[in-house]
Amino acid sequence: MVFSRYYFFVDQRRTYELLERIGSLLRSEERRSGGRHGLQPTQIHALAFLDQANRYSDSPASVTEYLGLTKGTASQTLQRLVEKGFLRQESDRKDGRRVHLKVTAAGRRVLRDIRPPDSFEKACQGVGTGPLEASLSDLLTALQREQKQKPFGICRTCRHFRRGARGSSHQCGLTLEPLREEESSRLCREHEWDTERHPAPRR
Amino acid sequence: MVFSRYYFFVDQRRTYELLERIGSLLRSEERRSGGRHGLQPTQIHALAFLDQANRYSDSPASVTEYLGLTKGTASQTLQRLVEKGFLRQESDRKDGRRVHLKVTAAGRRVLRDIRPPDSFEKACQGVGTGPLEASLSDLLTALQREQKQKPFGICRTCRHFRRGARGSSHQCGLTLEPLREEESSRLCREHEWDTERHPAPRR
DNA sequence: CTTGATGGTATCGAGTCGATACTAAATAAG
């Protein structure tokens, strides 16, 4: 792949996959940490938003827009938070339809406890400058390490990969089976970085 | 805020919020586009992974690890994909327990259709180089514009914000109500960028 | 031939989420 015709070129597909993958990891981390307080990811997002919102924006309608939900979903989610004591409802004096949602002390305690998660803070240390993809790639690798996830790298970059001599096929050093060219560019759950030829991000 | 004592400094809290927010937007976009084919975000992720996985990794166990689910969830999700005709199950010849999941032609068609989403591709155009946070911030703003979302910016940076003379309080030019200092740094759903003092990312 | 690990499935309950229908309050139009 050519680096770019443009200086600010962004590899969109790669960037998208990275963002999606990081999103998943953060979400599952959030599920774990939120679970300690009986909270779902969406509930945490709503709580975090309301903790930052001004008096024109601490309403179900705002949460709906901000999180990109339907108002039914938002309404439900907020009810759970009220039941659990992390939010308090107040009705507007001027407009009888409006509701204001205030984060309680308990709510703020939870937010302080879980945001951002420890694994993220550690993972940030290993991130360098450079193009967006590179930084995201660093971040992903660091997060995977933090959460003890397998890297799922590309077969060809694995330390078990044995390149075939011209004409003959490649081989996996772990299973000792032959690998077709096409297969060598796929993801493998047994992947381990070949630190010599394809260095994993530092730190 | 000081830029940093370190050259590679990353504002972790800000970066976390950006990633979370971008993650939400991509997820809801995914929900929309996937909905056209009757697919949930998680189902799409599983399908996309299997489309990239090699023959050691095209199993429920791999999907479980890769997406950070429990094996029950993964099993269910994969069943839906099989029912809908986007995956085909094959049992392993050597190991009777193992199952291989192959993406069907219909599955590949769906992936080509929805990944990455158009709004993401457009949003990428406006992203510059620079530190991770800056790029992510650009990306978020562009995505919000693409999806016609409100920016939910900080009150103080809004074109309706009127700074109070020393001693007197600030004011919102839209509601004409006074704003306390503390409130001027919160998020507002009516926010519109003041392009002179606080330029929104270009494009 | 047991024992135990591994790969998968089945089921339950709490929650998300879009869709739809609905209520009540505010606002606009006549």
Place this chain on the structure above:
DNA sequence: CTTATTTAGTATCGACTCGATACCATCAAG
């Protein structure tokens, strides 16, 4: 002053996610 119409929010349904737990095969090791 009524009568739409819009806006803010709730209620309910069905499909799905997800963790937890229990369970069933198959394989591998003693």
